[in-house]
Amino acid sequence: MILIVVEHANGKVSKSTWEMVTVARELAQQQGSDTPVAALVLGSNVAAIATEVARAADQVLVADLPALAQYDPELWSAAVAQIAREGEASVILIGGSRSGREYSPRVAIKLDAPLLEDVISLKAIGGAITAQRYTFLARVTETIEATGPVAVVTIKPGIFNPATPRTESAEQFDVDLDLPASRLNITGKTAERNSRVSLTEADIVVSGGRGVGSAEGFTQYVEALADQLGAAVGATRAIVDAGWRAYSEQVGQTGKTVQPKLYIAVGISGAVQHLSGMNKSKTIVAINRDAEAPIFKISDYGIVGDVPQLLPAILAELKK
Amino acid sequence: MRILTYIRQVLDAEESVRVANNTVALESSKLVMDTMDEYGVEEALRLRESGVEAEIIAIAVGPARMQEALRTALAMGADRAIHVETDTRLDAIALSKILAEIAQKEEATLIFSGGQQADWDSHALGAATAERLNWPQATWTSALELKGTTLTGKHDVDEGSETFTVELPAVITTQQGLNEPRYPTLPNIMKSKKKELRKESLDQFNITPKIKFAGAEIQVKARLNKILNGKDALAAAAELVALLRDEAKVIA
Numbered sequence A: 001m002i003l004i005v006v007e008h009a010n011g012k013v014s015k016s017t018w019e020m021v022t023v024a025r026e027l028a029q030q031q032g033s034d035t036p037v038a039a040l041v042l043g044s045n046v047a048a049i050a051t052e053v054a055r056a057a058d059q060v061l062v063a064d065l066p067a068l069a070q071y072d073p074e075l076w077s078a079a080v081a082q083i084a085r086e087g088e089a090s091v092i093l094i095g096g097s098r099s100g101r102e103y104s105p106r107v108a109i110k111l112d113a114p115l116l117e118d119v120i121s122l123k124a125i126g127g128a129i130t131a132q133r134y135t136f137l138a139r140v141t142e143t144i145e146a147t148g149p150v151a152v153v154t155i156k157p158g159i160f161n162p163a164t165p166r167t168e169s170a171e172q173f174d175v176d177l178d179l180p181a182s183r184l185n186i187t188g189k190t191a192e193r194n195s196r197v198s199l200t201e202a203d204i205v206v207s208g209g210r211g212v213g214s215a216e217g218f219t220q221y222v223e224a225l226a227d228q229l230g231a232a233v234g235a236t237r238a239i240v241d242a243g244w245r246a247y248s249e250q251v252g253q254t255g256k257t258v259q260p261k262l263y264i265a266v267g268i269s270g271a272v273q274h275l276s277g278m279n280k281s282k283t284i285v286a287i288n289r290d291a292e293a294p295i296f297k298i299s300d301y302g303i304v305g306d307v308p309q310l311l312p313a314i315l316a317e318l319k320k
Numbered sequence B: 001m002r003i004l005t006y007i008r009q010v011l012d013a014e015e016s017v018r019v020a021n022n023t024v025a026l027e028s029s030k031l032v033m034d035t036m037d038e039y040g041v042e043e044a045l046r047l048r049e050s051g052v053e054a055e056i057i058a059i060a061v062g063p064a065r066m067q068e069a070l071r072t073a074l075a076m077g078a079d080r081a082i083h084v085e086t087d088t089r090l091d092a093i094a095l096s097k098i099l100a101e102i103a104q105k106e107e108a109t110l111i112f113s114g115g116q117q118a119d120w121d122s123h124a125l126g127a128a129t130a131e132r133l134n135w136p137q138a139t140w141t142s143a144l145e146l147k148g149t150t151l152t153g154k155h156d157v158d159e160g161s162e163t164f165t166v167e168l169p170a171v172i173t174t175q176q177g178l179n180e181p182r183y184p185t186l187p188n189i190m191k192s193k194k195k196e197l198r199k200e201s202l203d204q205f206n207i208t209p210k211i212k213f214a215g216a217e218i219q220v221k222a223r224l225n226k227i228l229n230g231k232d233a234l235a236a237a238a239e240l241v242a243l244l245r246d247e248a249k250v251i252a
């Protein structure tokens, strides 16, 4: 069995889940087509999620429990390891989100299995699994191999094509879980969400750095351009630390990784920590007054010039 | 209490990466303590300076050169260091076994580790170590305070952030924003030379890694580098929009 741990947010199955379905179907084919793909749904009030993923997998396992209303690394890892053991899963696919990468190591240790982190390709031949992943702040592509009956894998979001739902729905089963008590006691939450398209799922991302001048400059130039293009907005750590933008918009090593079709960097120098979060974008555009800024080295198009002059001109041109 | 801070030595962020013989070549490159790990050393020092009685032990696993990073941690203020010397590259799951065993032997109750390794881009060591010790964990912390045996803090999650409390013993992963790591002063560098740096052999830990590293390559996506002069803003804007529409076909 190939086990997918379903990622969902705000009552919807996340795009990353459909990407994992693509990986699972490819693996099932490599392992012999009778290998079933099971989707595990963890949460509270997740009936709609289970129904939606029934069109993704051969089997849906549902743990709809009040105790799972909130993500916790110890609960999630215990649940996934138990289901993987009971179902004799050969590969466990977990989303490469911050939470997925947090609880997956615990699953690997519980199952005495290797952990293949944040992979961008995956092949299972015989008992061996080969994967590729980015290292050195996404500047190197590395190949890793694991052997053994079980492997835990986190899938980097935004790499694989999301699978298309089938027309027929798979059967759903409720599962019983033996859950530990949570020891990380959450006392408050700051959900940073906005009405724009999600940063990691957007086709176009417009990001701003210190070069936009101020929080107002960000709104006036970056948000205006994003709205015009139907894009998501991103930010550098420098302006998140300055309080101009929310952390949820940060792109880079300690923020989100994005691979949009078009990434527009406005007033961003291109520090390696920022590049590691966006250097796989298909087309990169930079606007910076410093011709030597490192961002230009990885740009397809760019303008050396002043943001307050160029952005209104670009907006006007787009509206023509 | 005893605090372990796990240290890596990585390529300086300003250096370019090179690949030779299927692996990343580090010789003749500037190597530094992983910034992500510096925050852990700094946080341990701050805990002690806030009045918590603590012995701080820096730990590294890897080739002989790692000692330079350990010396930096000692010069920042750590009390002693342990170096498990090996030229074999170990994945985070294998490494966590070493870290957990040392934590047990040293009777540590708090472990710091960087949120992401700047070389292997791994997030796994903190959680894996916590699992082996059957401790809780808090990852990607940006604020911490210790009262008695209760840690209060703030950390980043998928969307946004959370405040939390957790009882020691615990594993904490650190990141930029948690604090400003200090630079070692000259007197402290002198003092650190006399501090204990104990070498341990890898053999005693009985490690059999399940991950094999089979190769590395640099796949640089060729970029067009069509950079326009923006002196005439209107002309440059018109040209850029035309290129994005007609050549790249990425906007309508």
Ligand SMILES: Cc1cc2nc3c(=O)[nH]c(=O)nc-3n(C[C@H](O)[C@H](O)[C@H](O)COP(=O)(O)OP(=O)(O)OC[C@H]3O[C@@H](n4cnc5c(N)ncnc54)[C@H](O)[C@@H]3O)c2cc1C
Pocket: A208, A209, A210, A211, A212, A235, A236, A237, A238, A239, A250, A251, A252, A253, A254, A255, A256, A267, A268, A269, A270, A271, A272, A273, A274, A277, A287, A288, A289, A290, A293, A305, A306, A307, A308, B035, B036, B175, B176
């Ligand atoms: C451990 C660690 C993790 C990090 N993680 C991240 C991360 O996840 N994401 C991230 O972004 N950073 C991260 N950083 C920080 C990173 O190193 C840089 O400091 C940061 O990316 C710089 O942001 P910036 O480009 O906005 O600012 P700057 O580097 O100050 O660049 C501003 C740019 O704007 C240009 N400019 C200024 N005025 C104008 C104008 N009027 N018109 C046009 N251009 C103008 C300047 O030429 C300059 O190139 C991290 C650092 C560390 C140590």
Ligand SMILES: Nc1ncnc2c1ncn2[C@@H]1O[C@H](COP(=O)(O)O)[C@@H](O)[C@H]1O
Pocket: A138, A139, A270, A271, A272, A275, A276, A279, A294, A297, A298, B013, B014, B015, B016, B017, B220
């Ligand atoms: N693909 C990339 N990912 C991250 N940074 C890059 C990339 N390409 C170039 N750079 C940046 O450009 C600088 C010079 O790179 P190089 O051409 O390797 O000497 C590096 O220090 C990085 O800051």
